[in-house]
Every structure is written in C-alpha cells, then in structure tokens.
Amino acid sequence: VTEERPLREGDEVADEGLGRLLALADGVFAIALTLLVIEIALPEGTSDARLGAALVALGPRYFAYVLSFAVIARFWIAHHRVFRYIRGYDDTLIWLNFLLLMLVAFLPFPTSVLGAHGNTPTGAAFYGAVLVSTSAASGAPLWYAAGRGRLLRPDVDRRLVRQSRISSLASTVYFTVTLPVALLAPYVAMGLWLLWFPMVRVLMTRLTRRG
Amino acid sequence: VTEERPLREGDEVADEGLGRLLALADGVFAIALTLLVIEIALPEGTSDARLGAALVALGPRYFAYVLSFAVIARFWIAHHRVFRYIRGYDDTLIWLNFLLLMLVAFLPFPTSVLGAHGNTPTGAAFYGAVLVSTSAASGAPLWYAAGRGRLLRPDVDRRLVRQSRISSLASTVYFTVTLPVALLAPYVAMGLWLLWFPMVRVLMTRLTRRG
Amino acid sequence: VTEERPLREGDEVADEGLGRLLALADGVFAIALTLLVIEIALPEGTSDARLGAALVALGPRYFAYVLSFAVIARFWIAHHRVFRYIRGYDDTLIWLNFLLLMLVAFLPFPTSVLGAHGNTPTGAAFYGAVLVSTSAASGAPLWYAAGRGRLLRPDVDRRLVRQSRISSLASTVYFTVTLPVALLAPYVAMGLWLLWFPMVRVLMTRLTRRG
C-alpha cells in the first residue's frame, strides 16, 4: 500500500487499511448527528394546556436541527468519497482527520445557538463561522493526500480527485461569502446555507460533464 | 455491482459495498436507542424519603422508553432487511437513508413529550405524527431502489421485496389511522401502537405464506 | 449457515452473518458505557473555593460510575462469548437481543439513582432489581439458541455452552439474593455486587476444570 512514497520515521504503516480510522470517523459523525436532538426540549414546567404552543415555538430549533443534520450528512458524504481515493495514512493525515472530526463534533453547540438566537447577526455569524472552518477542514485531507502526502491510490481517477478538491474549495468560499450576509440579514444567510445543497450537486454534475 | 443500470453523473460507485453507509446507519440507530434514557430523570432535589414515590411517578416515562425502544428496534430490523436486497447506492438513496436517520434520531424528543404529556391529545398526536413520518421514510429506500433507482440485487427474491414494500405501506397507513384516535383518546392510541408489533409479524407471515 | 433447522416463515436468513446485529449491540454497549459519565456533574453554581469539597462530595457517584461500567463490561463480555457460539438468528433471537440492549441502555438511570440515593434501601433495591433483570436477559439468547431455537454452531464445544448457561443462571440467582440485602443494608449489597466479578471468574474456572 506504500509503493509510491518511502516510509518516513514516525509513520504508521497502513498495513491493515484505514479500517479503524474510518470506524472512528463514522462513530463521531453518527454521534454528532444524533446529539443534535438534545438541543430540542420543552421549557421546564410546560403545562399540558400550553403544550401545543410550546411545540410550535420550537420552530427555529427544528429548522436548526434539519439544517445541521443535512450539513453533517453532506460532510460525511464528502469524507466517504475522499477516503475512497486514499491508500494509506501518516501522522499528518490522522491529525487532519481529527481536526475535521473536532469541528463536526462541535456543531451541536452552534446549532443550539442558531436555534435559540438565529434571528441575531451574532448567532447566525457564529454558526456561519463554524461552517467555514468545517468546510475548510473537510477539504484538507484530500489536499494533503493529493499533494505533499502522496497518499492517493495509484489507480484513482485524477479527474474525480480534482472534482472533489474544487468542490470543497468552492464550498469554503461560498460559506465565507455568507458571513457578512449573516451579519446584515441572518435569515438570508440561512436561505443561502440551504441553497448550498442543490448547488454542490449542480457543481459536481458540471465538473463530471467537463471531465 | 452495477450491471443493471448505466452509471449516472454524480453517482458514487458502490465499489466497496454499502459498508460505511450501513455503519453510519447502525451508529445512528444505536445512539438514538441509547439516548432515550436521558429523558428519564428524577426531579431535581428529590429527597431520600420521596425516592420511592418519585420512581413510581416516572411510570409514563418508562412506558415511553419501552415503546420508543421497540419502535426504533423495529425500524432497524426493517432497515437491516431492506439493505440486504440492495446492491449499490446513488445520491438519491443516500439522501433517502439520511431522511430516515434524521427522523430516527429525532425520536428521543417526541418520546420525552409522550413521557411528560402522553395524557394529552396534543402530546399523543405529536408522537403519532413522527411515527407516520418515520414509517413513510422507512419504506422510501426500498420503493426507490426497486423502482426508479433500479438498485436491487439481481438475485433477490422479488416476493420478499414485495412483502417488505407492502409491510411498510401498511405500517404507514396504520399509524396514520391512529392519528385521529390520538386526538380523541390518547391511551387508546398508545394501545394501538403496541398492537403494531404483533400485527407486523402476522402480516409478514401471511405474506410469506401466500408467496 | 442454516443446516440444522428448516427455515421458518418470517425468519431472516443469516446469509451475511450476524455482522450488523453485533455492530448494533456493540454500539449500544459502547454508548451506555460512555453515557454513565453524564450523571457526574458539579452542583450548579459551585464556587472556586468550594470546588475541592464538591469533587469529594461526588464520591458515591464515582463509585456508581465504576460499578456500572464494570457491570456493563461484564455483560458485554458475556454477549461477546455467547454470540460466538451462535450460527444465525431468527426473529425471536433478535428480540431477545433487543430486550437485553433495552436493559443495558437503561442502566445509566439506576446508576444515577444509586449515585444520588445509594444510602437508601429504595435506591439500592431499584439498582439491584435492574441488575436481576439485565442478568436474566443476558442469559436468554443462549438458552433460546441452545434450546428451542436450535441456532448453535454445529462445531461448538457443548461444555462451553453449558458453562455459559450455568454462569448466567448463577448470576441471576446471586443478584436476586442481594435484593433483600439491599432493602436491609444498602452498603452490604454494594459490596456483594462488587464480589460478583471475582466470583464469576472463579465459577468459570471451576466449570472449565470439571469439564
């Protein structure tokens, strides 16, 4: 698995594949997805009579739940794709992967901020800033593996790699652009974040078509 | 793994099976099951003397815990069965799977509502509405894979597929019927939800017998 | 994998092993282990000056944490061993497995009760009652698989199966005996629960020696 690059000191040989690294990553993604619901709770002491109104009042929290669930799902899909191009790992790749997981596992907190204060510039910008960081960290493993790390599978289709790199770069730029929008018009920023999902899809299709 | 359908642009080739997709799904199911217990807690400041009474007063929460645990287990069993019929995945299947996981991961919240306000029409109907949605989402991957997605294994027994599709459709209709019941008589609806488990079993047996 | 028994209607053929069943079980065990720590928290508003005293006052909660962690670990070891004797599964085995997982996932709650009210007969007996139930449920899959279910591997050493069955039965009886003790002397019951770990070990060794 390491034909292309001489082993450096301190490296962990990927002699049994990336199995446990991916198992740990899948675990963190799954738990981050599932912990999002913890932020949704009725106010303490909600009476039976006020239940309906209280459930309706949680609207912004449902929105934040759905948005963050889809965001984490999207980053998982990207992680899934990227690690199919990679043939092994070294210390740097492991830590880049942990950096991404640290931001993914952090997302339940900005989600709760967005659910409680999404109408404020501060709340929306805080969420947006975490999106920018997570998006950048999501792209880092492939940039490293395709670049200095030389950890790509020899048989991988270079166009697919290029497509993934452009897509992650474009997402990071896109989220960065939404930051000033969030400060001026929080709800517009939320709309732009939702728009990200179809846009990634269109971008990927275009890139595939052009080869 | 993709003999039956030409690969579309944007598809992820299932060249290494559905392994990570199922690992992520199993993680979300396992965490949703285990998070249910978080809703069970003694009221703050319960004294030693009042402990027995406080444990008994949690009765509705134990019921909600057992019901939701069994519900999630049942959806996991269906997921387990359905994905044994499927030979690969595309973007649509991935997102249908995430839609199901989003509803499964949401269940701890309606469970806590049922545990605290199950005696009210609003509380019971809210829980029932999430059951309807989850049941519909549980059936979606197979409907898609067997239909437009053409993602079934070529060697799969079509009677088993038909049986699973009918079963998921019947469950969704059944839960929809319990919704007005929940609004009129919450406790009757809870009884009907418990009845669902033996009914699915009988239905599956009948369908198998008829072939 | 199903040479010994004709397939019944409604069965799920174990054609791809028990993989996902065990993955789900491992997930629930891992999360139950890790959720135990949530019950350990400083009282709200603990001042810097009172921190030392507050950390010491959590003593009973540390004890409950360690006890429950070891208890869940022990049940996982038993689960691990039992499922190595089993060659497939049917609906009954799946639901017996979920019954065990439901009790394992419930353990964080009695643990918090023990941590907060372990000095009371009610608190200790509640914890003990959950131990009895979990122990009985832990033994059920093997009793079923070795009996009516006829799901044992054909090549399994019957002495090992007998040893596991006796061990799980003995544990259930032992925990049942501790119940009245918990009602009279909670701290003695806690000591007996700790004694369980070396006793299981001695019992297993004796049973192995006798063959």
Add this chain to the structure above:
Amino acid sequence: VTEERPLREGDEVADEGLGRLLALADGVFAIALTLLVIEIALPEGTSDARLGAALVALGPRYFAYVLSFAVIARFWIAHHRVFRYIRGYDDTLIWLNFLLLMLVAFLPFPTSVLGAHGNTPTGAAFYGAVLVSTSAASGAPLWYAAGRGRLLRPDVDRRLVRQSRISSLASTVYFTVTLPVALLAPYVAMGLWLLWFPMVRVLMTRLTRRG
C-alpha cells in the same frame, strides 16, 4: 493465533480476532470525543443582546474542549498502534482495555471541571490527575501483552514495541511532573499539557532513529 502460549482456563480464544473488542473501544473513544461538546452551553436565559459576550465568555470551555479532544485522539492513536502488535487476548487484557476505556469515558467530566474552574489549582490538578491515570492505563495493555501475557504477534518488530512502551512510560512520568505545577500555576500546567503533543512526536522520531 495462539502458538506462543498454552491456553489457560477461563481464556477466551481469539479465534475471530480482536474485531469486536476494537469495535467497542472505537465506539467508546468516538462517543467520549463527541460528548465533550455537551459541556459547552450558553447560560440559561442568555438574551440576544448578551449573546456575543456570552460566546466570548465560554473561552475557557473552548480551550478545554480542544485540549481534551486532542488528548483523547492521542490516546486513540496509541491504542490503535498497540493493538496492531497484539495477536489475541485473554481475560486480563480485556479488563486492562476496559480500565483504559473507563478513564477515557470519564474525561468529559474533568474537562467540564477544567472549563469552569481551570483557573484554580484544584480544578487543574484534578484534570492532571485523570491525565496521569489515563496515561498509565493506556500503557498497561502493551506492558502486559509484551510481558506476562505473551500476546504479541510473533512477527512484530520488537523495536516498535519498545518504542511504544517507552513513549507511554515517558508520558505518564511527564503528566505526573505537571501535577505539582498545576497546584502552583494552573495556566503553566495547561501549557505543559499542550507541549505534550509535539514532545511525543519528537520522542517517537528519536526512538525510531536510534532503533
């Protein structure tokens, strides 16, 4: 897998590898990593106007989050490496592994103490004491497997084993030295804990070079 040592009574034969043991361990590591975020929350009743200040005031909690995330990641990397040298397991190794997991799963609590009271000698020393214990427990499986347990793979490079043992011993000594520092100057201790990461890396490289 057990050529080197006669099987003892009570042993579990590692006939199907360490798969489930590692799956459980990965689950506990992943959940411990993800639960760290639960300690980060806005004070109840934070107004929109005070949101910015409240997010800034959580600074020490972000620091504790990042530190503990990296600490758990580091222990996972060590676990990952160590278990690649091991060919099977017996009861002792299983329980040493659970001891490590018990401390890893405990880390969210000292992390919350550090986040809320990191400026106090007590808070910092409490965190440091858990680091010492976890580090010692992290080294135990390899010391046992390479020593009395005789559970190493026959083909493993003994220099790598020696390197891992020295590294875990050095980490434990290092964290022990930071304990009195934490009591005198909490912030210096935090700096020393951060220094641990590059130091482990340098140590591993040196040891590799010397062979």
